Amino acid sequence: MIPELGHFALVLALILAGAQAFFGIAGAARNDARWLAVVRPAVAGQFVLVSASIGALVHAFVTFDFSVLYVASNSNSALPTFYRVAAVWGAHEGSLLLWGWILAAWTLAVAMASRNLPATFASRVMGVLGFVSFGFLLFTLATSNPFERLIPAAADGRDLNPVLQDPALAIHPPLLYMGYVGFAVAFAFACAAMLEGKLDAVWARWTRPWTTIAWGFLSVGIALGSWWAYYELGWGGYWFWDPVENASFMPWLIGTALIHSLAVTEKRGLFKSWTLLLAILAFSLSLLGTFLVRSGVLVSVHSFAADPTRGMFILAFLVVVIGGALALYAWRAPLLKSPAGFEATAREAFLLYNNILLVVAASFVFVGTLAPLIADAIGLPPLSIGPPYYTWLFPFVVLPLIGLVSIGIHAAWKRGRVGDSKRRLQISFALAVVLGLAVVYGVYGPGKWLTPVGFVLGIWVIFSSLIDPIDRLRRGLSLPRAVVGMTIAHIGLGVCAVAISAVETYTIERDVALAPGESLSLGRYAYRFDSIREIEGPNYDAVQAQFTVLRDGQPIAVLHPEKRFYWVQRAPMTEAGIATKWDVDLFAAISADLQGGRWSVRAQIRPLLNYVWLAAGLMALGGMLAASDRRYRTKDRTATEPAPAGTQAAAP
Amino acid sequence: MNRFLIPAAVFLALAAVLFIGVVHSPNKSTMQSTLLGKPAPSFTLPVLGDDTRKVASSELAGRPWVLNVWGSWCPGCADEHPLLIEVARENRVPIIGLNWRDDDVDALRWIEQRGDPYAVILADREGRTAIDFGVYGAPETFFIDAEGLVQYRHVGAMTREVWEREFVSRLPRGGLQ
Amino acid sequence: MKRAALIITALLWGSSAFAIDITVLPDAALQERYENLTHEFRCMQCQNNSIADSPVGLASDLRRDVKELLLAGKTDDEIRAYMVQRYGDVILFRPPFKPRTAWVWIVPMIVFAGGLFVGYRIVRRRGALVANDDSSVDTATDEEERPK
Numbered sequence: 013m014i015p016e017l018g019h020f021a022l023v024l025a026l027i028l029a030g031a032q033a034f035f036g037i038a039g040a041a042r043n044d045a046r047w048l049a050v051v052r053p054a055v056a057g058q059f060v061l062v063s064a065s066i067g068a069l070v071h072a073f074v075t076f077d078f079s080v081l082y083v084a085s086n087s088n089s090a091l092p093t094f095y096r097v098a099a100v101w102g103a104h105e106g107s108l109l110l111w112g113w114i115l116a117a118w119t120l121a122v123a124m125a126s127r128n129l130p131a132t133f134a135s136r137v138m139g140v141l142g143f144v145s146f147g148f149l150l151f152t153l154a155t156s157n158p159f160e161r162l163i164p165a166a167a168d169g170r171d172l173n174p175v176l177q178d179p180a181l182a183i184h185p186p187l188l189y190m191g192y193v194g195f196a197v198a199f200a201f202a203c204a205a206m207l208e209g210k211l212d213a214v215w216a217r218w219t220r221p222w223t224t225i226a227w228g229f230l231s232v233g234i235a236l237g238s239w240w241a242y243y244e245l246g247w248g249g250y251w252f253w254d255p256v257e258n259a260s261f262m263p264w265l266i267g268t269a270l271i272h273s274l275a276v277t278e279k280r281g282l283f284k285s286w287t288l289l290l291a292i293l294a295f296s297l298s299l300l301g302t303f304l305v306r307s308g309v310l311v312s313v314h315s316f317a318a319d320p321t322r323g324m325f326i327l328a329f330l331v332v333v334i335g336g337a338l339a340l341y342a343w344r345a346p347l348l349k350s351p352a353g354f355e356a357t358a359r360e361a362f363l364l365y366n367n368i369l370l371v372v373a374a375s376f377v378f379v380g381t382l383a384p385l386i387a388d389a390i391g392l393p394p395l396s397i398g399p400p401y402y403t404w405l406f407p408f409v410v411l412p413l414i415g416l417v418s419i420g421i422h423a424a425w426k427r428g429r430v431g432d433s434k435r436r437l438q439i440s441f442a443l444a445v446v447l448g449l450a451v452v453y454g455v456y457g458p459g460k461w462l463t464p465v466g467f468v469l470g471i472w473v474i475f476s477s478l479i480d481p482i483d484r485l486r487r488g489l490s491l492p493r494a495v496v497g498m499t500i501a502h503i504g505l506g507v508c509a510v511a512i513s514a515v516e517t518y519t520i521e522r523d524v525a526l527a528p529g530e531s532l533s534l535g536r537y538a539y540r541f542d543s544i545r546e547i548e549g550p551n552y553d554a555v556q557a558q559f560t561v562l563r564d565g566q567p568i569a570v571l572h573p574e575k576r577f578y579w580v581q582r583a584p585m586t587e588a589g590i591a592t593k594w595d596v597d598l599f600a601a602i603s604a605d606l607q608g609g610r611w612s613v614r615a616q617i618r619p620l621l622n623y624v625w626l627a628a629g630l631m632a633l634g635g636m637l638a639a640s641d642r643r644y645r646t647k648d649r650t651a652t653e654p655a656p657a658g659t660q661a662a663a664p
Numbered sequence: 665m666n667r668f669l670i671p672a673a674v675f676l677a678l679a680a681v682l683f684i685g686v687v688h689s690p691n692k693s694t695m696q697s698t699l700l701g702k703p704a705p706s707f708t709l710p711v712l713g714d715d716t717r718k719v720a721s722s723e724l725a726g727r728p729w730v731l732n733v734w735g736s737w738c739p740g741c742a743d744e745h746p747l748l749i750e751v752a753r754e755n756r757v758p759i760i761g762l763n764w765r766d767d768d769v770d771a772l773r774w775i776e777q778r779g780d781p782y783a784v785i786l787a788d789r790e791g792r793t794a795i796d797f798g799v800y801g802a803p804e805t806f807f808i809d810a811e812g813l814v815q816y817r818h819v820g821a822m823t824r825e826v827w828e829r830e831f832v833s834r835l836p837r838g839g840l841q
Numbered sequence: 842m843k844r845a846a847l848i849i850t851a852l853l854w855g856s857s858a859f860a861i862d863i864t865v866l867p868d869a870a871l872q873e874r875y876e877n878l879t880h881e882f883r884c885m886q887c888q889n890n891s892i893a894d895s896p897v898g899l900a901s902d903l904r905r906d907v908k909e910l911l912l913a914g915k916t917d918d919e920i921r922a923y924m925v926q927r928y929g930d931v932i933l934f935r936p937p938f939k940p941r942t943a944w945v946w947i948v949p950m951i952v953f954a955g956g957l958f959v960g961y962r963i964v965r966r967r968g969a970l971v972a973n974d975d976s977s978v979d980t981a982t983d984e985e986e987r988p989k
Contacts, residue, residue: 247859247894254889280976282967289671296675309685323686331679338672345668353970361964368956375952382681383936383945389684394696395942396883398891398934405949427971525863586859603861603896612861698929765898791902798927800885801899 015080018068019159022109025061025116026153028054029145032119036139037207040132051135051142055123058145059116066113069100069158079165082106082158088171088580090551098182099172104306104322105158107185111302112148114186114193119145122197122222129218136204137197144196147329155322171551171580180240188233188260192298194226195263198270199295199337202288206340211348216278216287221639223274223291227267228635234260235628243590248521248599248616250624253399258381259301262374266294269370271635272363279425280352282360285345286367292341296334297374303330309385357428362420369413376405403516407462414469414509417502418476436479444472456619459517466513473506494641501634508627514620521616527609538562539571539600539615552576552585557611559589561598568593571600597621697798697806697817704731704808705796709786712763713772719760719786724808728835730759731806732782732822733794735766736774738802744821745778751827752781757835761785764794764802807831860896864908871911878907878917882924883932891934 032054039047069082073096078084086099086106101107119141126134152158201219205211237257242250251257270290277287303309307323354360380397387395418441422433448468452459477499484491520534532539542558554576561569571589578585591598599616606612699705704721711717732748734741752759761782763771768787775785788794797806800819807816807830816830862879866872876893882903884895892900892907903924910920924932936945 245859252889285668292671303682307682307686309682320686327679327682327686330682331676334675335672335679338675342666342669342672346666351970351974352976353967353972353974355968355971356964360967364960364963368960372949372953372956376949379945379948379952382678385685386681387942388688389681392944393941394929394931395936395945396931396934397936397945398883398889400881400935401945404935408953426974523861523863524865601861603859606863612863614861696929698925698927765902790905791898792906795899795902795906795927798929799899800928 014068015072015077015159015161018065018072019157021061021064021068022149022153025058025065025112026146026149028058028061029142029149032058032142033139033146036135036142040135040139040207043132048131048135051138052123054142055119055138058142059120062113062116066100066109069106069109070097073097073099076169078167078169079162080158081160081162084162084166084169086172087169088551089168090579091169091172091177092550094179094182095172095177098176101185102172102176102181105152105156108148108152108156109158110186111189111193112145112152114189115141115145115148115196118193118197122200133204133208136207137200140200140203141196144200144333147333151322151325151329155319155325168580171578174552174576174578174581174583174585175244178240178244180236180244184233184236184240187229187236191226191230191233191267192263192301194222194229195267195295195298197226198223198291202291203337203340206288206344209344209347211284211288213278213281216274217644219291220271220274220278221644223267224271224635224639227264227271228632228639230260230264230267231628231632231635234264235625239625242621243588245586248588248601248614248618250621253380253402255381256301256305258377259297259304262377262381263294263297263301265370265374265377266290266297269367270294272366276360276363280354280360281350282352282354283364284348284350285341288341288345288348290367292334292337296330299326299330299333302326304381354426355428357423359420359423359425359428361428362416362423365416366413366420369409369416373406373409376402376409411462411465411469414473414505417505418469418472421476421498421502422480433479437476440475440479441472444468444475447471456514456518463513463517466509470506470509470513473509474503477502477506492641494638494643497634497636497638497641499634500637501631504627504630504634507623507630511620511623511627515618515624518619519616521614523612523614525606525610526613527611532613532615534615534617536564537598537617539613541613544611547574549576551580552578554587555602555605557589557600557602559600561591569598571598573600573602575602592622595619697814699798699814700817701813701815703812704806704814705793707793707796709788709793712761712785712787713768719784724760725812726810728757728807728809730757730831731762731797731808732759733762733764733797733799733802733804735764735802736770737766740821741803742778744803745781747822747824747827748781749779756832758783762793763787764799765789765791805831807834809834810836859890859894860900862893862904864904866908866911874917875908875911878911878920879904881921881934882907883934885928885932
């Protein structure tokens with residue numbers, strides 16, 4: 013009964029989404045107050061209904077309702093409650109419903125926060141969001157109904173894929189979708205502006221916090237996925253340039269470009285059409301990612317079960333939504349030219365360089381991910397792209413980018429006199445060189461030639477980011493959240509650069525056959541295989557090994573890698589044993605019983621690996637702080653273009 | 665013209681690529697064998713169940729033949745087997761079985777249960793010959809012509825349609841044995 | 842049923858099965874070459890694994906072949922040629938720079954060059970506009986602006 017109600021709620025939600033879209037767009041076009049009045053109630057109603065629907069699915073999982081096909085395929089009577097809830101989005105149908113629910117939630121947030129916006133504009137934003145909702149709900153109902161019944165009901169379910177039975181799983185997709193879907197808001201803002209035929213600096217100010225928050229969620233979602241892959245998949249890797257990973261990385265790169273481009277549009281009314289294009293592009297890449305995962309065109313560890321029908325549907329949706337937005341763009345963008353100027357060392361210029369490098373980086377990922385498809389479509393010989401492709405190309409854009417950040421954050425708008433910060437920049441660079449080289453050659457030892465470059469540039473960003481805040485504090489000036497946020501986020505970037513340089517250069521990995529009592533040495537570390545025994549978990553049996561890790565002869569950690577055999581799905585699963593020290597990650601995994609008491613063991617020493625994820629956290633934190641700055645929460649000003657010269661005071 | 669139309673144009677090109685990708689997705693072109701038009705790799709392998717008898721690829725020269733890669737561990741092979749039996753009865757072209765990375769006892773039992781469509785079954789226990797043929801997985805079926813060149817490779821369970829279209833069509837008129 | 846089979850296959854392939862390759866070659870240089878090479882070749886049965894990391898039989902057979910070829914004194918290029926001859930360029934993670942596959946390397950370089958060129962043009966144009974430009978910076982939002 014409840015699953016049917018959930019299904020029905022979804023159908024009603026579809027209707028409301030349609031109403032939201034229609035009255036939002038048409039009502040604004042006609043400036044008809046009665047039509048416009050329908051929109052916010054429709055948004056609220058849609059949210060309630062989709063919540064009811066996903067609630068029904070959660071209920072079906074929690075109560076072990078194996079008469080629902082989706083529940084039977086992804087759950088089991090032995091599955092702990094926490095994972096029964098997480099299983100809701102463990103496979104295609106449920107994860108789509110999650111997408112729809114998060115979209116409804118974002119739309120509701122927009123509805124509530126947009127009362128200060130002009131009515132027609134806000135309605136257009138909600139209308140566009142309604143259009144996207146409509147498409148997703150239609151797709152769900154037509155091809156991916158999670159409430160399909162299984163008759164006769166299964167006696168027991170097939171269990172959730174053991175890989176997904178993990179705390180990080182519970183949060184990784186929702187966070188990721190918060191990011192993907194959040195870019196729909198920026199997209200809707202862009203479309204609304206194009207429909208209105210008007211785009212100004214105020215529009216950029218409205219759009220910025222939404223975009224930054226979405227970007228922050230996406231950053232955390234991606235980092236969580238990487239961290240999860242590291243400790244859950246048992247390979248000890250943290251990024252595989254897998255097509256679906258790339259599908260999340262591309263919108264992130266474009267999103268980063270977007271939040272920076274919005275700054276220029278807000279401040280100087282420049283880059284308007286470019287910002288519009290980026291907003292369209294960010295969401296388009298989110299949708300493209302959705303397509304790639306579910307259509308079967310690309311092969312990936314992450315792929316949901318492939319189905320060409322679904323692929324066609326999403327593709328059609330993509331064409332309508334993105335094609336429509338780009339048509340709007342072609343129509344409106346020519347009108348958005350600005351006469352403003354800036355010098356080659358001005359802040360605008362650095363943000364331009366930032367944008368160019370990020371978009372080029374995204375294009376690298378794009379070509380690499382879609383190359384097999386493109387080759388197939390135009391009849392070129394088939395080829396495959398793996399990590400070496402990306403790791404060769406990326407330093408070309410990333411290293412200049414990081415270097416430019418250190419300088420650019422000190423550049424003034426319009427006329428770029430870096431001025432008296434020049435000396436501070438030089439000093440901080442010198443310090444970064446000294447510290448970077450000291451760490452590289454003193455602590456770790458010579459690596460690849462890029463290693464000291466990465467270290468120095470990363471450390472320089474951190475120092476450079478701190479110059480201004482420290483200066484302000486010393487002079488008794490206020491430190492707005494936007495500045496703090498920006499500082500933290502850029503420090504995150506520097507930390508990430510240093511961490512990745514360290515991990516990619518100084519990781520030591522050995523795969524060996526070991527028996528209990530034997531030891532393995534990796535540089536100054538040693539892994540001693542202490543023991544192995546059998547244990548039993550809630551829905552699995554396992555073999556658990558114990559390793560003691562020694563550094564310079566002293567024990568510093570004990571690791572417990574396992575090999576699990578889940579009863580229902582019967583797939584063997586590796587649980588790595590990981591210990592995190594402040595400067596290094598110690599990793600161990602066991603795989604095959606080699607007879608004679610020996611086991612195949614993978615041991616890894618991973619310096620500074622945790623800082624990669626910490627860095628993502630810093631970036632997200634910085635973004636969230638910046639987005640919560642007071643100026644985004646003040647009542648809207650009626651001025652549209654930037655104020656004429658001389659009418660505003662200088663720094664607060 | 666309007667340079668702002670460029671993004672839309674690029675997108676439409678991409679959509680076309682994706683469309684083709686979806687249409688093609690059931691059978692990706694990565695399955696295309698690199699051996700097409702080239703001589704079949706040579707091999708000398710023991711007969712399944714009788715190590716004293718060996719068959720060399722040179723013995724098969726001069727007439728077309730079909731190589732079917734299978735294993736008792738392979739569900740798709742069980743699916744296609746009845747068709748192979750049927751086709752073998754039609755006796756148009758010899759089907760050589762390549763028993764890939766299998767256990768002799770299991771393989772022989774599997775054949776006993778399902779019938780033997782093969783002119784001879786060769787045991788590739790170490791998988792070297794399969795690798796030489798560029799085999800991805802089982803089942804795979806190759807058509808080798810009278811000159812010893814590989815003309816077609818089918819990945820997955822054989823169907824009557826594929827058999828007629830790609831294998832029978834390549835036989836010389838009159839269907840040689 | 843067919844769809845269930847597809848789902849099962851996808852889930853199994855998506856499971857965490859991986860291989861720990863404990864192959865040891867007699868000398869350290871060969872060992873390093875072995876490890877590098879086995880990470881270069883795609884496991885043709887897997888989704889995005891190298892033959893070093895894949896647990897399937899085909900991967901272990903290919904690893905064995907790499908080891909034997911190394912012990913027989915073949916160069917890295919000869920071993921790559923051996924693989925490509927049998928499986929095509931798809932088996933390489935790093936696409937080769939051959940006439941009909943070089944585009945994956947060339948296109949990014951063109952995009953990069955194009956981006957730099959566009960950047961240069963924009964900076965030139967905007968620089969020329971500075972003299973005539975009396976618009977202010979929106980100083981109400983000037984957190985980033987340095988105090989005078």
